[in-house]
Each structure stands twice: as C-alpha cells, then as structure tokens.
Amino acid sequence: MANTFINRHGYLLIQLLVLLGLLLLLCQPLAWDIELPVQFWVKQGVVFALWVGLFYLNTNLLVPRLLFQNRVGGFAAAALGSVLFVMLASKLTDEWLNLPALMHQAFNPGETARSHKGGMYVNPVMMLATLLVLGISTSIKTVQKWQLDTEIRQSLERQKISSELSFLKAQINPHFFFNTLHSIYALTMINIESSREALHTLSRMMRYVLYETQSGTTLLSKEIEFLEDYINLMKLRLTEKVTVIFEKPQPVQDVLVAPMLFLPFVENAFKHGVSALLPSRIHIAIQQQGQAVELDVCNTVLPEKRVVMEESSGIGLANTNRRLDLLYPGQYTLAVTEKTPDNEYCVHLKLNLS
Template identity: 30%
Template sequence: MIEMDMLDKPIKLPFFNRSMSVKSVLIHGLYWILITGFFIYEKKYLIYKASMPYFVACVSVRVLLLVLIGYLNLQYFLPQYLLKKKYLAYFTAVTFSVFGYLIIQSLFDFYLYGYVVGPIRNSRLMESLSYNFFSTLWYLGLMLALKLSLDWYEQQLVIQKITLEKLNTEVDFLRAQINPHFLFNLLNNLYALTLKKSDQAPYVVLKLSEMMEYMLYDSADEKGALEKEVAYLNNYMDLERLRFSHAAAIKLNVNTPIDGYQIAPLLLIPLVENAFKHGLSQQSENAWLTVNIALSGSTLFFTVENSKSPLPHHKIKGGIGLGNLRKRLELLYPNNHQLLLEDKGDNFSAKLIIEL
C-alpha cells in the first residue's frame, strides 16, 4: 500500500521550473492513458487500411502534440500570463500554440488520409483544420478542468491542514491555561491542610503526585483513556474531601463500565472544580456534591450537582476553567456535545453529554 506521504512528495517536471506531487502525476498519467486508449480505439482501422507503423505514427503524433500544447498552457502560459492578469498575452500565446498544433496535425492528416490511406476520407485541408481545431479545444478544456480540479482539491487539503493545526494550537493553549489554574487550586488545598498540621499530608502529596503524572504525561495527547480521566477526577475529589472533612457529602458514582473509551484529557474537571469553587466553598454547613458518570453506547453522560448558598455572593476572581471548557468542546466535539447548566436557587446542576 502506497503511503500518503509518498503521494504528496513533489516531482520536478522536465523542461519546466515547476513541480507536481506524485498524486498529481498519477492522475495526469491516467488521463493520458485514457486519451491514448480513445485514439487507439478510434484509429484502429489504420492497421488494416495502411499499416501498423502508420497507425502508431498517427496515434503518437496526436497524443504528443496534445501533451505539448496542454502542458505549455498549464505550466507556462497559465502561471506566466493568466494568473498575473496579462490576459492579452495569455490569449495570444494560447492562440499561437493552437494554430501551431493545427498546422502540424492537419498537414500530417492531409498526407496520411490523402496519399497513404487514399479515398477513405476526404483529404481537403480545410476539413482537417476544422476537425482538429474543435477537437483541440475539447482536449484543452478537459486538461484545464483537470488542472483546476486538482488545484482546488490540493487547496482544500492545505486549508484543512491549516485549520487542524490552528485547532490543535488553540487546544494546546487552552490546556496550558487549565494546568496552572488547577494546580493553583490544589496548592491552596494543600496549604490549608498543612496549617492544620494534618497527618494526612503525605497522602495528599501522593495523590497530588498521581495527578501531576497524568497532567504531564497523559494530558498532552489529543485523547486518552476515559478510566484515567475518571481516576484523575477521583483523586481531585479525594483531596477536596480532606479539605472539607465531614462538613460536606462528596460522592462520585460510576454507573456503567468505562473501560475502552477515549476522551480529550482534562475535559471533566472544570465542572467539578466549578462546583467546589462557587458552591461548596460558599457554604458553612449541609454542603453536598454528587458526580454521576454513565455511558449509553458511545455517549457519555456526565452530571455534576452541588448545593449552593441561595444568598448572593461577591464575584470570585477566575472563571478560566468553565470558559475553556466551552471552547474545547466546540473545537474537539463540534455538534457532538451538549452542556446544560441549571441554577435552582439552593443547588446547581451541570450536565455534559458527549458522543465519544
């Protein structure tokens, strides 16, 4: 099987200071094979009416002249004149090349059919000129259509590549924003525990180490294992349980098997982080948070529900996580996700549905 990189490799064209990809060369080659096959079928009677050498000469002259005039137009006249808006020069060059082709081809036909084949066809030069003129325009039109089609296709590939690189760059930028933002919150949690001189500090450091390993080595990939993402989420919630102690009921429920599924890394944490930051952190008692994860086929249902104070609070600095989540969903799962947020006064619900 030919690798796609090999098909895109450029090849230097003889007689022209230009290159074509292997893919384009193969397409052009197939085009000329079809044209040659048509002439072989059309002129096969010459084998019997004249001889094999005249048959070969007839087909070869037609194909070689069309190749010459076709690539003069595509590789020289088009870029040198038409693309530079030198329309008169382009029209003049094409006209002279067509007339040059007509003279050579019509003289050859006049000799072949008038003196070699005999009365099988009318040997009048004007009829030969007329036939060759319209057939030349037809084949030049096909060549130009082929050229424009290939250029459009390659342009679309370039646009697609640039778009993909732009999306990947933006996703990497958003991920780079998430990591320090999230680490900032974790260090605040660890700082609170050290102030209390908690014996669970080593446990916290171990959890933090596991999380940092995921952030450093797994989150750089475009997609990773869903079970690792959930394990990362569970570690984060374990750290928050230590901070809130018995003041909050914090639960993570995985309701279906999640092995074998892939998801963009660090996509779930912003909703949970948002629930702690704007919900539980603003309450002194009866706080709760429940996270539910379920799969139906390849559709992920991720729900975060948390208690919140019904009283208005001053706006907290930040808000990076949720804004980045929206952007990443638009980039990574366009038209394949839903993010539903609902403020119910004394509790808040966030539901994320993704077609993995």
C-alpha cells in the same frame, strides 16, 4: 501523505488515459479498407506530438502562470494562439509531405497523383480534437489545484486546532495545579498528616497530568480515577457542613476521552458550592451507556456567591467549552441550570464518544 500519494498517481493515470485516447483516435484509419501511404502515419505522429506538447504546455505553463494568476485575457489569447499554431503546423506538414495528393491517390488508385498545395481548408475533426486536448488539460490542472488547496487548507486547520488545544491545555493544567496547591497550603495549617496524604494524592495526579495526557486521549477509567483523587483531595479541607457525593459507573467500560475534560466542572462546584458556615452539598455523577457518557455536577447556590458559568471559573470553564467545540463538534450537549427548585446550580454534559 496517503491521500497525496493516491492523488499524484491518480492524475498520472488520467493523463495516460487521455494520451491513449488521442493515440487511438489517430490510429482509427487502421480500420479503413485501403492501403495508406507512409506519409500519412508520419503526419499522424506529428499531430500526436503536437497534441502532447499542447497538453503539457497548457498544464504546466499556461494554466498556472496565466489562468491561476487571474490573467484570464492572457490565458484566452495564449490558448487560442496555441490552437492556431497546432492547426497551422498540421497544414504545413500536409503540404510538406504532399499528403492531400497521396491520400487522393489512395482513395482513387486509378488516378495519377497531383499536387494539392494551397488552400485554407480547416479539418473540423482536427480542430475539435485540439480544443478537447486544451479543455481536458485545463480541467485536470484546475481540479488538481482545487484538491491541493483543499489539502493545504485542511492541514492548516488541523495545525491551528492542534496549537489551540495545546494552548488550552497549557492554561488548564497550571490553573488546576495552582488551586490545588493553595488548598494543600491551607490544610498544612490544620492537619499535618492530612496534608501529607494530600501531597501524595497530588503527586499521583500530577503524574497523570504529565504522562497520561500527552497523547491527547486517555481511558475513561483513568480519567474517573483522576477525578476521584481530586474530589478526595478537596474533601480533606472541607468542614462537616459540606456533603460531597460522587457516583461512578460500575464497572467502567473503557473508551477514549480527552484528558481533564470533566475537571473544570467539578472544580467549579468546589469553588462556588462550598461554605464554612452554611450547609451545602455537591453531587457529582458519571453515567455510561456504551459509547455515551454523561456527567452531572450540582452544587448548592450560596447567597454570598453568584455562580455564572461564563464568569465563574474563568480559564477552566471557558477553555473546556472551547475544547468541546474543537474535539467533539456535534457530539456533545451541555446544559446549565443556574438555579434549580432545590436551590442548586447544575451542569449536565452528554458526550458521544463513538
């Protein structure tokens, strides 16, 4: 709205400056050291009215109805006809006011005024000024339409991105909620007390999802707390064969970040890096240097599970990649190593939040 306000008033100012320039051009004879007849100023007033009429006729009718509708031939014919009409009206005004004779007398005071009607003389200054009015009005309207089209295109793009982000979040949240409930359900069959603790943790997490993520950004400290709750929840159902390490910056320098951006990477590690029979390890580390935040998630590659980023977590990881592209274009790097020398699948995300 602010840009629209500035543009609207900016174009109004340009129009006023153009009209003022035309008025100054017509008033230039004031510098002549002669006494001009009243009819001359009447003629100047008529010419000014013709130019103003041509300016707004071209701006509001010819350009939008013909040029912008790809009717270039019709626009050229209408523009030429308008210029000829202005020149003809100016010529008829001269003859009606007998202006050539009066101007001759003004420049030659000793001679008697004679009629100078007739003739096909074309004033080149008048012609150039009329073409200039036509060109300026066409340029102003063209630039105005280009800027309006740009604003509409940007608005549609913002709406598209907003709708897409809402859709992606709507997919991520139920996906996470379903997996977590499944884990708690399995836990109730093993340890009732732990399942109660898990439900309390889940309720705190869902409050975060419902109330802290609606604005589109959240504090990094809250996002880390949410991630820590998720990790603790997952650890409740793990056996002693699984080692989980979580490192976080101390202290956290709060910056705004998209909510639930890190969760799919961590969720992916718990989905593919945990075994009930074989020793496995999950290492999650968040580092921060000013506005730069780095996330490292590594999990053991298990022989019975094939971990491929595009196929692994389905909705979660695919949507997270899309969210990164939409929210932080050119501000992040994402590196995936499918198998390190330590037999681990690792994801490294570096995010510039400045």
